[in-house]
Amino acid sequence: MEVTVAKSAGFCFGVKRAIDTVYQEIEKGEQVFTLGPIIHNEQVVQELADKGVRVIHSLEELADIKEGTVVIRSHGVSEKVIRQLEKYDIKIVDATCPFVSKIHRIVQQKYREGYRIVIIGSRTHPEVEGINGWCEDSAAVLETVDEAENFRPDPQKKLCIVSQTTFNYKKFKDMVAIFEKKSYDILVMNTICNATEERQTEAGTIARQSDAMLVIGGKHSSNTQKLYEICSKECPNTYFIQTLDDLNLELFQSFRSVGITAGASTPNNIIKEVQANVRHEQ
Template structure:
């Protein structure tokens, strides 16, 4: 059987950097260490950090109670108000926000200050999008498709700035932007989808179109992994979404000639290697 593993599978630059920043804090300080939200959408990594004493803050209300501690801001980033709360409480901040996400924060803040209405193309409930929105103003909104855009019923003279969640589906982003561009608005479009995301999606699509079975590995709460699964499923009907080797059913590849493997940006290499080895056994 031929097994093809995507070269872009696994930790992206931003996630790897964030995880390393948390581990670097362990043993460096006597203060309690927290991450605001899980550092990545991977239960195995979060569980290992928990065993080493790193706790997860799950809500803004809980964050407001933290004192004399270290709080790591994950790669997804946060809104301006979170920095203000942490500074007011005298908390030591370790900022692991992905630089590509930071760039969007600066864009949204600047464009809002210049009077443009900012449209964020992405998933409203995703932490990265919530953080991006927190650098805009009351006019900043999130849309996921053209139906959301049309519901806004914007006046024709509205000045718009369009940005995107870094892990949004690139083809879907292009389609939405193309349709909005045909309307009567003064539009500034900034493609803020991460290059690594685009490359991962393109490679996954190519591999899925050439194999009998496609395996997509990643945490169940990982937005970018879900998008990879959706993309692969369109190319290969025998596409399976698994979190770890324990979710993998060898029977799904028992009588096929080729298998493809890709993984989300929060998937550790050891899990990818375990699945790869199992496929070859």
């Protein structure tokens, strides 16, 4: 069986940076907290928990914490949360992906200049919630082509369009085209990170050339879900798994070629383990 693993599979720069940041804080010997799961991967979060890292889910929990370090996760947070964190007598380390921080700056500036902010992305994703917080939660968040078609902004307002860093690149272009067709006064900032575009393009290419496709990643990982959507359109036999435990190898006995890709939060050891078992190397 021919097995092709995407070169872009696995940790992206922002995720690796966030995890490295947490490990650096662990080595200092103090209690480490993350504001929400550091990334959307249960295995990584559990490994950090085994090393004593605690996940806090609300700022109210900080009231009882007198010492230690709170790490802001790669998805980033709103300006309001940043200001609230500064009120606590505890060390704050910001591990927000630099590409996400760039969107925060764009949104804050354009909002102050009078633009209506439009975020193309998943409205319940923490990255999008954080971005929205840099324009006082006033942004229009659009996730589908239908929502873009039905959006009716104030014609007197200029629009600044940004995107969640891991959004489907083709869908982003299709939605922007709708705005352009309606002749709105728009400023389009393609804030999908380059790694996401490359990962999605490569995944689609491999899926198109394979009998079956495996997409590995956390079930809450937005970028992995986007990869699954892309691969499913190119290859009917596409499977979404988190780890080797989810893999039914019997399904692959009749396939001559299998492609493998993985989300930006998927550790390399999980990818290698799946690859080895699909090839029957273990």
